[in-house]
Each structure stands twice: as C-alpha cells, then as structure tokens.
Amino acid sequence: MTRVHKHIANHPLGDAPARGQAAAIPFGRPKVVDVNALQAHLASSPGLADDRQALLRQLVDGLDPAQLYWIAAWVANQAAHPTARQGAVAPANATRLTVLYGSQTGNARRVAERFAAEAEASGLPVRLVRAGAYATRELADERYLAVVVSTQGEGEPPDDARGFVEFLASRRAPKLPKLQYTVLGLGDSSYPQFNAMGRALDARLAELGAQRLAPLAEADIDIEPVAAPWSEGALALLRERLAHDAPIASVTPLRVAATRPQFHRDRPFPAPVLANQRIVSRASDRDVRHVELSLEGSGLRYAPGDALGVWHRNPASLVTAFLAALSLDGDAAVTHDGRTQPLREWLTRERELTRLSRPLVQAVAGRADSAGLRAALQSPDALRELFDSHQPIDLLRAHPADWDAAALVAALRPLTPRLYSIASSPRAVGDDEVHLTVAVVGYHAYGEPHLGAASHWIAAADEDATLDVFIEPNERFRLPADGARDVIMIGPGTGVAPFRAFVQERQQAGATGRNWLLFGNRHVADDFLYQVEWQQALKDGALHRLDVAFSRDQAQKRYVQHVLRERGAELYDWLAGGAHIYVCGDAAQMAKDVHSALADIVATHGGKTPEAAQAWLSELLQDGRYARDVY
Structure with missing residues (x-):
C-alpha cells in the first residue's frame, strides 16, 4: 500500500526525510438474529415488487441502526400478528421508562446505554432515545423519564440535544404534572460552567411541574463514582413505581445481539506506529504530525467521522517537576481506591497533570489558605481565566503548601484518554490502518516550558513504538448516505x-x-x-x-x-x-x-x-x- 508519508517527502512544506423516531428496547430475553441466515433467506424469497423495494429503500435511507432495528421489530410484530394492523396502537403514554441522552463525545451515550440495559434486565419496559431523534410532541405523555446529558464548552448542550433543550426552554413546552424524572449530568470541572446543562434541564423539568424521581446527580470526568449509585437508586425507585403499572404492548424483539469489541476504551489496543512525521516546514513555530497506526489483529472498525481515543503517559520531566515542587518521594507507596503503587506511577499513568479542575483549585485554596483562589472559585470569569492560563504545576508553585503523597493523588483528577478525529477512510487505506493529524502542544509560561501531555507522547512515538488506542464512534458526524448530496x-x-x-x-x-x-x-x-x-x-x-x-x-x-x-x-x-x-x-x-x-x-x-x-x-x-x- 502506498502510504501518505511517501508523498509528503516531496511536499513543499515537509522537512522530514522520506518516510428519526426513538428505538424501543424490548424487555425480557432478546431474540438474536442470525444475520447471514436472514440475508440468505431474503435472497432466495420472492421479496417485494420493484416499486415497493424502491419505496422501502427511500424510507430507510439515512436511518441509524437503532431506528432500523425499531422498524424491523415493528414489521416482525405485524407479521406475527396480522390482525393487529386493524387494532389499537399502544398509546404514547403507555407505562414505560424513556431514557434520553445528549452526548458530545460518547460518554453520555455509553452511560445511557448501560442504564437502559440494566433497566431492561430488571424487567422494566424501557426505550433508549438519542435527544436529537426524540419526538418532542411525546413529552406531554411521558410518565417516567431518565435524562443523561453532557455539558460542552461554556455551559452549552451537546449538538444532538440542542433541539430538545430549545424546545424545553420555549413556551411550547407542555406542563408535566404526571411526569417523574431524574437527571444525570456529565461534565468536566476544568470548565467554569461545570454541568450547567444537567442543572438547567433538572430545574426546567421541575418548573414545568414534573416530580423528581431521584435527585440530580453530577459527574465529573471520573464518571463511575457518581453514575453507579445514581443508576442503582433510580432503578430501585423505578421498579417500585412500575411494579403496579400495566405493561406496554409488547413488540416481538428482533435485533442483532450487541457484542462489545475485543478492544475498547477500558481495554485499548496497542497499535504499532507505521509512520510519524512532521508536516509543517522547519520555519513553522508549531509542530504538526501525521501519524499512521496499524490496527491489524484488533478487530477494530471505524467510519469517517469517528475519533480515535489515545491513552497516553505523562512526560517524565513533568512528573519530576511535580515531585520537586512539592518535595515528595516518587517511590513512596500510595494507596487510593483500594490500590497501592508508587507515587511516580500514579502521576505517570493515572493522574491528569496538564489540566486544571475545580476540585484541585479547591484543594489548593484550602491547603494554601488562599483568599484569591477562593474568590476565583466564586467567579466564572476569574475561574475561566485561571483555567486558560495555568496548568496544575503552575497553581502548585504559585500557592505553596504542605502536601503528602496520598493527598496529592486524591486531589488530582484521573487521567482521561484524548480523542483525535480520524484522518483516513478505511476504503482508501484498508481496514487495518488508521491515520491521525496531531498538533503538538508546547509553550513557555511563568519561566518554564509547558507540554501537552498526549500530543508530546504521540510525537515521541517512533516506528518501533505502540500507542494504546480505541475507536470512539461519532454517529452525529457522518457523510450523507446519498452520495449525490453536496x-x-x-x-x-x-x-x-x-x-x-x-x-x-x-x-x-x-x-x-x-x-x-x-x-x-x-x-x-x-x-x-x-x-x-x-x-x-x-x-x-x-x-x-x-x-x-x-x-x-x-x-x-x-x-x-x-x-x-x-x-x-x-x-x-x-x-x-x-x-x-x-x-x-x-x-x-x-x-x-x-x-x-x-x-x-x-x-x-x-x-x-x-x-x-x-x-x-x-x-x-x-x-x-x-x-x-x-x-
């Protein structure tokens, strides 16, 4: 295969040498479909007339998998119960739980999917809906609603939830006296408007007359400590409330069994580096890398628009700077969350060292007894300026205090993977290869060099190295199914x-x-x-x-x-x-x-x-x- 790095050698800038509707989640035991057998059966059966096939293709064009499965389930139910076509359709206000999610990077989607699966396993009637696909006219008839929503930027909703949020805030939103709801907000405390969207939705639903089934829960990037108890508590209350309600009309389950790939966010694939080269000129004050990785043997598949998650290590120089600034021993054993390892390992592999968070600012303010930091915590503008101008090491140097190793590990938030938009199509480079375009972050501030931990890690990876990666699907960022579209x-x-x-x-x-x-x-x-x-x-x-x-x-x-x-x-x-x-x-x-x-x-x-x-x-x-x- 001809790789792009062979072309970049002749690049004039290069200085490198050549190198729709909501899907119902049926409750009870799902029926698994043998897709190959189904396709073979369809190929051998008379099928539909050409004009009906054209109408069917027009209907399903552009639908996502969840919508296709819903249609498949509905059609199967029609086939199994022909007389049902003349009967009543299950009312929109049938007793069920609707799990609605708005996700920008996939975290809210994952939490919502797991919550819906746990509800289904408990025997609850449940449907899982992406906010962008939710029919807002149904809101007035909902009885039980769980919302999982992230906040992006300066307190804004995810793009796929923007329409729902605007509807809910408008005068068109209905009164909701019969609705019981709960909200889980996902945020990032390195942003001043932490979890603003979860709070706003929770408050607006209450303002419309809905009753909180469970209190608002707010998770930082370490999601599980908040999401798990929220899920457990909400499901316990739902089982109690729904136990005496009549179930909704059943739909014959017809869906492909979901299988988690062998490698995923919690078990990344060590992808060998095929190429890693600078694609800006020597004169540029920035370093931008074109990186090619092998996915051979991983089973990972991606589509244009998806992102590649990369788990990185913090630079040794930055870890050393932390230890020196706080006079701590990197070999000191630290026990946290039931695990014990040297402080240096916590700082290298498991703690965020380049992004500030509100909890860290609070911890530093308390230990250093800083009135200035306490004031900043009360001012969104001051906090935003602090986050934009300081890394954690800057804050610790500017506000000296006594720290012990365990307190430092507890104050720093967990390391998170970085997501990079994929820069290749598998049709062009093959299924076993993926490309990235990475800007390497580096600058001077407060008399010291500063690095972007992940981009520095990637830039230093030579062709004998591997990077720990996973695929993060982005269904919102897809090419149109109709290739004739501009x-x-x-x-x-x-x-x-x-x-x-x-x-x-x-x-x-x-x-x-x-x-x-x-x-x-x-x-x-x-x-x-x-x-x-x-x-x-x-x-x-x-x-x-x-x-x-x-x-x-x-x-x-x-x-x-x-x-x-x-x-x-x-x-x-x-x-x-x-x-x-x-x-x-x-x-x-x-x-x-x-x-x-x-x-x-x-x-x-x-x-x-x-x-x-x-x-x-x-x-x-x-x-x-x-x-x-x-x-």
Missing part, C-alpha cells in the same frame, strides 16, 4: 483531519455530489496541511472547490469565517440545494465565529430575519445536515 467542509488547522477522511471516502465510494473544502492556518508557506493531497484531489475531481485563509500572511488577520462571508451567495445556494455542512476544530472561538458567519449568510442571501436564520440553522442541526465536531 458537502461543505470547514476545517482550519488540524480540524481538517476528518475531511481528509471524507474526501477519501467519497472518492472511493464513487459519490457524485460536489465537495467543497474551506481550510485555514497561519502561513501558506509553513502550515498548509496536506497541500499536495488537496491539489491532487482537485486535479482528480475528488475535490471540487478549495478556499483557504492564512491568517498571518497579510497585515489584517484573515480567517475561514471571512472567506465564508465572501463566498456567502454560493454557500447559501449549496445549502438551499440540499448540501450538508460540517465544521471541525476549536470550540472556544472558531466554531462560534463560523456559526455567526453562517447565520449572517442565511439571513442576507436567504432573505430571512436574524431569528429565522438561527432557526433555519437549528433545523439543519436537528436534521443532521449541519454537523460539528468541535473541542
């Missing part, structure tokens, strides 16, 4: 990674829709990532349009949002004609600026009021035609 891709910096995968995929699949890429970075001569590939894609017809913005190549900074406004008329024509639009990259500023530009374009060239333009974009988000992978 796609617009906005990806400045390393945000271009998934669009490399998209262009590869569309080319290999023979998609007939047009592809428009908007890319931005600092300097055209230094960091035009994958320049040769984009030029070749234009020549081959795999890319139909490429617009670029290099912010520092002229006196006035120029970003992708400026290009969007300049191309506004054409961009609106594409969108009005059914194009899908994708944004990937920085959530703090770029994604907001791009969204603002899109709203202005829709208002200006679509003849809409600003409010109507925002509503139109929200509708595109809900329909999956506007998708964002921002971080």
Whole structure:
C-alpha cells in the first residue's frame, strides 16, 4: 500500500526525510438474529415488487441502526400478528421508562446505554432515545423519564440535544404534572460552567411541574463514582413505581445481539506506529504530525467521522517537576481506591497533570489558605481565566503548601484518554490502518516550558513504538448516505483531519455530489496541511472547490469565517440545494465565529430575519445536515 508519508517527502512544506423516531428496547430475553441466515433467506424469497423495494429503500435511507432495528421489530410484530394492523396502537403514554441522552463525545451515550440495559434486565419496559431523534410532541405523555446529558464548552448542550433543550426552554413546552424524572449530568470541572446543562434541564423539568424521581446527580470526568449509585437508586425507585403499572404492548424483539469489541476504551489496543512525521516546514513555530497506526489483529472498525481515543503517559520531566515542587518521594507507596503503587506511577499513568479542575483549585485554596483562589472559585470569569492560563504545576508553585503523597493523588483528577478525529477512510487505506493529524502542544509560561501531555507522547512515538488506542464512534458526524448530496467542509488547522477522511471516502465510494473544502492556518508557506493531497484531489475531481485563509500572511488577520462571508451567495445556494455542512476544530472561538458567519449568510442571501436564520440553522442541526465536531 502506498502510504501518505511517501508523498509528503516531496511536499513543499515537509522537512522530514522520506518516510428519526426513538428505538424501543424490548424487555425480557432478546431474540438474536442470525444475520447471514436472514440475508440468505431474503435472497432466495420472492421479496417485494420493484416499486415497493424502491419505496422501502427511500424510507430507510439515512436511518441509524437503532431506528432500523425499531422498524424491523415493528414489521416482525405485524407479521406475527396480522390482525393487529386493524387494532389499537399502544398509546404514547403507555407505562414505560424513556431514557434520553445528549452526548458530545460518547460518554453520555455509553452511560445511557448501560442504564437502559440494566433497566431492561430488571424487567422494566424501557426505550433508549438519542435527544436529537426524540419526538418532542411525546413529552406531554411521558410518565417516567431518565435524562443523561453532557455539558460542552461554556455551559452549552451537546449538538444532538440542542433541539430538545430549545424546545424545553420555549413556551411550547407542555406542563408535566404526571411526569417523574431524574437527571444525570456529565461534565468536566476544568470548565467554569461545570454541568450547567444537567442543572438547567433538572430545574426546567421541575418548573414545568414534573416530580423528581431521584435527585440530580453530577459527574465529573471520573464518571463511575457518581453514575453507579445514581443508576442503582433510580432503578430501585423505578421498579417500585412500575411494579403496579400495566405493561406496554409488547413488540416481538428482533435485533442483532450487541457484542462489545475485543478492544475498547477500558481495554485499548496497542497499535504499532507505521509512520510519524512532521508536516509543517522547519520555519513553522508549531509542530504538526501525521501519524499512521496499524490496527491489524484488533478487530477494530471505524467510519469517517469517528475519533480515535489515545491513552497516553505523562512526560517524565513533568512528573519530576511535580515531585520537586512539592518535595515528595516518587517511590513512596500510595494507596487510593483500594490500590497501592508508587507515587511516580500514579502521576505517570493515572493522574491528569496538564489540566486544571475545580476540585484541585479547591484543594489548593484550602491547603494554601488562599483568599484569591477562593474568590476565583466564586467567579466564572476569574475561574475561566485561571483555567486558560495555568496548568496544575503552575497553581502548585504559585500557592505553596504542605502536601503528602496520598493527598496529592486524591486531589488530582484521573487521567482521561484524548480523542483525535480520524484522518483516513478505511476504503482508501484498508481496514487495518488508521491515520491521525496531531498538533503538538508546547509553550513557555511563568519561566518554564509547558507540554501537552498526549500530543508530546504521540510525537515521541517512533516506528518501533505502540500507542494504546480505541475507536470512539461519532454517529452525529457522518457523510450523507446519498452520495449525490453536496458537502461543505470547514476545517482550519488540524480540524481538517476528518475531511481528509471524507474526501477519501467519497472518492472511493464513487459519490457524485460536489465537495467543497474551506481550510485555514497561519502561513501558506509553513502550515498548509496536506497541500499536495488537496491539489491532487482537485486535479482528480475528488475535490471540487478549495478556499483557504492564512491568517498571518497579510497585515489584517484573515480567517475561514471571512472567506465564508465572501463566498456567502454560493454557500447559501449549496445549502438551499440540499448540501450538508460540517465544521471541525476549536470550540472556544472558531466554531462560534463560523456559526455567526453562517447565520449572517442565511439571513442576507436567504432573505430571512436574524431569528429565522438561527432557526433555519437549528433545523439543519436537528436534521443532521449541519454537523460539528468541535473541542
């Protein structure tokens, strides 16, 4: 296979040498479908007339697996009970538990899936619904609702829950006096608006008259200590409440048995490094890597739009700096959560050393008796500034205090994997290979060098090394099933990674829709990532349009949002004609600026009021035609 690193050797920038509806989860014992046998049976049976087959294909086009399984179950029930077609349909307010989730990176989805499975195993009637697929008209008839929702950025909902959140906050939301509910919020205390969305949904449901079945639970990135007791308590109450209610009409279970891959988040695959090379010029003040990994033997599969999770180790220099700053012995045995190992091992493999969290700030404020830190904890703006400007080591140096090894381990939050948008299509590179585009974080602050722990770990991995990885699916960030659809891709910096995968995929699949890429970075001569590939894609017809913005190549900074406004008329024509639009990259500023530009374009060239333009974009988000992978 010809790898990209063979092409990058001739890169002018390269300095490296050549190298819809909710799915019902049936209760009781699921019936497992032999898919191969089913396909063989369908192939040998008379089937449907051509016109009916065309209608069926039109119906299922673009549906996700859960929606397809729901349709399969409903059809099976119709086949088993033909007379039921003339009977009553189970009412929307039938007694059941609805588990609703809004997830940005997959954590809320995983927790909700497990909670729904535990409820099903308990014999409870339950359905699992992604917030973006929930029919809000059903809310008034719900009786039992469990919401698992994450918070992203500055207290914002996940993109797939935005429509539900907006509906709930609006005057159209119904009164809910018959609803009993519970909310589990997932957040990251390194953000000032920690768990704001979970709190907001919990408060709004109560305001609408619903009764709390179980109190709001708020989990930090160490989810399990909060999620497990919440799940256990909520299920105990649900079993008690639902025991005396009539069950909903049963649907014949028909679904493929879910099997967890051999390698996953909690058991990552040691992927051999095939290539790891710098793809910016020597003159660039940044280091960006193109990394190729082997998945051979892992059984892992991915699709364009998915992310690769990487478990990293903290740099030895940073661990040493912690030990020196606090005068601690790295060989000291520390027992935490029932496990004992040297402090150095805790700091290297299991504790977050480059991201601040609210609990750590609280711990430092208490030990150092810092009035300034206590004041910052009460001010979102001050806390945000602290998080943006300090790593944990900076805080510990600025506020000296007596620390023992056990207290330090308890105060630092657990290490979490980093997620990187996948930069390859398996159709192009093969099922056993995956590519990443990684910006290596490094800077000076407070007189000391600072590193991005994960990016530094990846950059240091040579071709004899392995990286511990897993696949994180991202169903919200998928190419349209209809290859005739046009796609617009906005990806400045390393945000271009998934669009490399998209262009590869569309080319290999023979998609007939047009592809428009908007890319931005600092300097055209230094960091035009994958320049040769984009030029070749234009020549081959795999890319139909490429617009670029290099912010520092002229006196006035120029970003992708400026290009969007300049191309506004054409961009609106594409969108009005059914194009899908994708944004990937920085959530703090770029994604907001791009969204603002899109709203202005829709208002200006679509003849809409600003409010109507925002509503139109929200509708595109809900329909999956506007998708964002921002971080």
